[in-house]
Amino acid sequence: MEEQKSKINIQWFPGHMTKAKRQMEEHLKLVDMVIELRDARIPNASKNPLIEQLTKQKPRLILLTKRDKAQPEATRRWVEHLQNEQVKVLALDLLKDPLEKRITSAAKELMKDKLERMKRRGIRPRAIRAMVVGIPNVGKSTLINSLAHRRAAVTGDRPGVTKALQWVKIGKELELLDTPGVLWPKFEDAKVGMLLAVSGAIRDDILPLEEIAYWAMDWLQEQYPQVVRERYGVELQENPYDTLLAIAEKRGYKNGTAIDEKRLIIAFLREIRDGKLAAITWELPDED
Incomplete structure (x- = not known):
């Protein structure tokens, strides 16, 4: 073991992530909004700039997952910091919180103007379509399975489990497009790479x-x-x-x-x- 401060620069961009990025770009036109998962312990480091760039025109619901493992006051500050007119933020424990009620309610609030426009035009509002995005091992598959009340997605406490896009219907008001976890090709800040490695977002066998x-x-x-x-x-x-x-x-x-x-x-x-x-x-x- 090295006895000096590490200055390594971690890189990881396997082929399936390049494909996932392309698929996300192609499917964004099919959705009304984006649900982005971040790790509540590292809300900035777990923000994928590729996702931010791809989805900036869509209303966004940020879910700070693993809130049970993060310091509560720090999480409160992050929720306040990240919210704005176009972005809502929820801090969640994906295994214990009432996910369907909270997420559906937040999605309807984000899409309120569009739903009202549809009603005024005499169009019966359809289910809200949301793309679920985030880095590896942040809880996307756990979220999908909890909302679907079935094993709709493969889960695992390791990055890179979900490899393909899939639609999942959540009740009558929400349809989710699950996507693979995507990291970006270069971490400009070495600390970001370290935080992702410590949290388990990058496969240990390459670290x-x-x-x-x-x-x-x-x-x-x-x-x-x-x-x-x-x-x-x-x-x-x-x-x-x-x-x-x-x-x-x-x-x-x-x-x-x-x-x-x-x-x-x-x-x-x-x-x-x-x-x-x-x-x-x-x-x-x-x-x-």
Whole structure:
């Protein structure tokens, strides 16, 4: 494991994402609005500029998912920061919240003017059609399945599960076009790449996990030192690498007498992603 701050620049743009971007462009004319999912722990880093560029002419409902894993006050600030006339924002726990009622209500509010125009013209309003977009592993398939009350989409706690577009009818008032998770070809800000890696939006098998774990511990020691102490029962070391080694010693992550770094890193990142440390928000709206 490297004992210095990582300056890696993570890149990932597999072929199916190029295809997904093209399909999204082709299908946008079929929908009334866009439902964009972002991770409530990293609302800025999980914003895909490609999606923003493609969908800027459409009314948008932003869903901050995994709110149960984010710091509540920070989430409240993000909701306030992101909302405007064209954009509504909901913070959701996709496994516990009443999704259909809240999302349908928000969609009808966003489309209120169009629905009223249709009524004035004597046209019976049809179901609102919305394209569901977002980065990998942000909860799109979980959302679709919860709303459809069936296994309409394959789910998995790993990026890149959904590979094709599909329509899903939600009651009488909403039709959703599910899309694959799409990342963008270059992260201009290295921190964005790190946050996406820490959150699980990028496949682990292409990542330098040691450097990501080091970066995450360095950040946690600065921002949430007491959380680290309480979770792992170790004293923080000046070098985050040494803190990670102390955790390995405490938990017995060893191969013989040597530290089992792979086991340590996988366990550490998994606990962050599962929200086992605490409800943590990794970026705030007033940060540069």
